[in-house]
Amino acid sequence: MEKRLCYGCLKPGHSAKDCRHRHLCDTCKGRHPTCLHDDNHTKAKHVNIDESATTLSLSVDTKDPSANTSMIVPVWVSSISNPGLEKLVYALLDTQSDTVFVDQDVSQGLQTKAQPVRLKLTTMIGKDALMHSERVSGLRVRGYDSTILIDLPPAYTKDCIPVNRKHIPTCETARHWNHLSTIADEIPPQLECEVGLLIGYNCSRALAPKQVILGGDNEPYAVRTDLGWSIVGCSSPNLELPLIANMCHRVVIRELPPVTPSDAIRVLESDFKDVSKEAKAVSQDNILFLNMLKDGIQRNAHDHCEMPLPFKEKPHLPNNKQLAIVRLGHLKKKLLKDEKYKGHYMKFMNKVIEKGDAEVVQHEGKEGEKW
Incomplete structure (x- = not known):
């Protein structure tokens, strides 16, 4: 180089x-x-290290009281490498996500081993964005009053887990409903801990229902998992629905592999790959255009080649004469300020005119065809 x-x-x-x-x-x-x-480059061709992840956020933080609660439970999270160090957090059990996310501060507090990764996020509006994250392995959780440990799949760190704290069910939520009052003592009041985990369905054991208590048609239901009881639905029968706008963010995430020396060689090799003519694909539109050229190309009276334009429908062109005049005025000012530029410009344009590559248009043209 x-x-x-x-x-x-x-x-x-x-x-x-x-x-x-x-x-x-x-x-x-x-x-x-x-x-x-490079031997590593040859081997890397057969290794696919892309990973994908999907998550769905159904919450927005507002000052109004929440009318609904969701599957959010308090859990103790720890790591296999340091089981004695536990942290109490709320975990969102999300049946619409196929990934586990952990709060970045929680991950650092547990002193876990993390590997830096880049994530590509695709939102509902189709915009892609790159996000720096870390992949954390070896996490495990247990319920607030449980000794059952559940190993989590590799998780990605995030600066915050997008959950509205007003959607956390508590013992008071259960007492508001007759059919849920029996489990009120098994659900703790709202705790002073952050929402630090989002557990997706790639950890089905954490989401698997062990017991379900159903109510009426418009009443909430309770679900018991190995991580504890949660209540899904309206939080109180006497609570009027606030007129607020909730947001739903569908986010698709793909882990991007790190750039390696073999990737650089692959780019360099692409500069001198042999591409045979037979490998070039020709679309139906290309075929139609080539046939149009074959039948329509001709020489005019000035011995210039004329060819039809490949429009499916003839466009209507707005008359931009006024814009052209404004641009010409700007060019004139530039030529008056810079004599050297003016000399080069005139020399070039004189050659163009002498060769016949530019000519004066004599006719006015039709409306919709002036440009």
Whole structure:
């Protein structure tokens, strides 16, 4: 690279894409010099290290009282490497997510081993964004009053878990409903801890219902999992629904593999790949256009080639004469300020006119065809 040698033949004076004497690798028979061969690059072609994740957030923080609660339970989270260090957090049991997310501060507080990753997020409106995160392995959880430990799949860190705290069910929520009053003592009041986990259905054991208590048609129901009781639905029979706008964010996340030296070589090799003519795909639109050219191309009276334009429908062009005049005025000011630029410009334009590449339009043209 420092000597500016060709990546195809190691000679100076041209780039790889213009190389006509590319070397053949003695190791893999690829179109690159043997000294640029990389075994890791060859093996990496058969390894797919992309991972995907999906999560659905159904909450927005407002000052109004919440009319609904969800599957949010208090849990003790720890790591296999340091089981003695536990942290109390709320966990959202999300049946619409296929991934586990953990609050970044919680992960750091547990002193877990984390691997930096890049995540590609796709939202409901189709916009992609890159996010730096960490993959944490070896997490496990148990219910607030339980000794049953559940191992979690690898989790991704996030600066916050998007859950409205007003959606957390409490013992008071159960007491508001006759059919749920029997489990009021088994649900703690709201605790002073953060929402630190989102557990998706890739950990089905944490979401599996052990017992369900149903109510009427518009009444909430209670679900007991190994992590405790949660209540889904209206939080109180006497609570009027506030007129607030809730948001639903559908987010698809894909883990991007880190850039390796083999990726760089792959990009370099792409500069001198052989592409046969037979490999080029021709669309039906291309075929129609080629047939149109074959039948419609001709020479006019000035010995210029004329060809039809490939419009499916002839466009209506707005008359932009006023805009052209404004631009011409700007060009005139620039020429008056810079004599050197003016000299180069006039010399170039005189050549264009002398060659006949530019000519004066004599007719006015039709409306919708002026540009």
